[in-house]
Amino acid sequence: xxxxxxxxxxxxxxxxxxxxxxxxxxxxxxxxxxxxxxxxxxxxxxxxxxxxxxxxxxxxxxxxxxxxxxxxxxxxxxxxxxxxxxxxxxxxxxxxxxxxxxxxxxxxxxxxxxxxxxxxxxxxxxxxxxxxxxxxxxxxxxxxxxxxxxxxxxxxxxxxxxxxxxxxxxxxxxxxxxxxxxxxxxxxxxxxxxxxxxxxxxxxxxxxxxxxxxxxxxxxxxxxxxxxxxxxxxxxxxxxxxxxxxxxxxxxxxxxxxxxxxxxxxxxxxxxxxxxxxxxxxxxxxxxxxxxxxxxxxxxxxxxxx
Numbered sequence: 001x002x003x004x005x006x007x008x009x010x011x012x013x014x015x016x017x018x019x020x021x022x023x024x025x026x027x028x029x030x031x032x033x034x035x036x037x038x039x040x041x042x043x044x045x046x047x048x049x050x051x052x053x054x055x056x057x058x059x060x061x062x063x064x065x066x067x068x069x070x071x072x073x074x075x076x077x078x079x080x081x082x083x084x085x086x087x088x089x090x091x092x093x094x095x096x097x098x099x100x101x102x103x104x105x106x107x108x109x110x111x112x113x114x115x116x117x118x119x120x121x122x123x124x125x126x127x128x129x130x131x132x133x134x135x136x137x138x139x140x141x142x143x144x145x146x147x148x149x150x151x152x153x154x155x156x157x158x159x160x161x162x163x164x165x166x167x168x169x170x171x172x173x174x175x176x177x178x179x180x181x182x183x184x185x186x187x188x189x190x191x192x193x194x195x196x197x198x199x200x201x202x203x204x205x206x207x208x209x210x211x212x213x214x215x216x217x218x219x220x221x222x223x224x225x226x227x228x229x230x231x232x233x234x235x236x237x238x239x240x241x242x243x244x245x246x247x248x249x250x251x252x253x254x255x256x257x258x259x260x261x262x263x264x265x266x267x268x269x270x271x272x273x274x275x276x277x278x279x280x281x282x283x284x285x286x287x288x289x290x291x292x293x294x295x296x297x298x299x300x301x302x303x304x305x306x
Contacts, residue, residue, distance in 0.1 A: 037277025069256035076165025120238030123167035151253030152246035159241030183217030223297030
């Protein structure tokens with residue numbers, strides 16, 4: 001092996017080891033900082049819905065509500081973003097002429113550069129009032145169904161999971177669209193030309209060649225988008241209202257806090273190590289959850305590559 005190749009190999013190997021070590025050290029830090037708070041917790045950390053950490057000597061906190069709101073908000077965003085991203089990716093790769101596809105793709109990718117606080121302010125000040133009549137109609141018409149039942153922040157229908165989920169969908173749209181577009185563009189030309197030669201229409205080509213080839217990549221992209229949604233902080237802290245006296249009840253018109261927004265909104269309690277440890281423990285759960293989602297995404301993509 002040449003000296004240059006050896007140096008490059010060592011540098012890349014060292015970079016990979018450094019990243020893994022850094023992730024491991026972050027996880028270790030979170031565990032060490034969280035243990036004292038967990039030992040002082042008076043209730044079950046995983047299944048309790050309350051959160052009281054003001055008194056370091058009498059703390060009672062659990063992540064049940066945080067976990068449920070985090071998952072609900074992210075799932076709503078994913079349900080909305082996945083089909084839209086699929087449509088945009090297919091349009092850009094299969095239908096749009098090159099002169100249109102390139103600038104349109106840049107515009108979609110540009111959404112990823114917009115700061116979270118901008119999305120949050122737009123969501124609560126512009127989008128929420130605009131969509132309020134529709135939100136109210138859905139809430140009134142389908143209130144018999146638990147998913148659309150009156151929420152724990154009624155009569156407000158703005159600062160809810162419904163609004164936050166739609167805004168979050170816009171935020172993860174560039175991630176899913178960009179990765180899906182890259183996968184669809186790599187569909188073998190021979191497959192496409194073969195289908196066209198057999199008389200297939202454009203939609204039949206997409207259904208029989210493009211989608212089967214890119215399905216795993218599309219699912220992997222969606223999982224990465226889900227990982228991004230799980231960790232969103234400021235936008236959700238701005239949009240979601242905190243309920244008083246009622247726990248999350250799996251309605252999209254509920255308010256609440258996610259792991260990340262709860263931590264960001266209560267940083268003032270970090271002056272006490274034990275109280276701060278409670279939030280670090282919540283952050284540890286989010287860290288593990290996000291890591292598992294991203295690991296699943298990489299596993300899906302790698303399986304397709306095999």
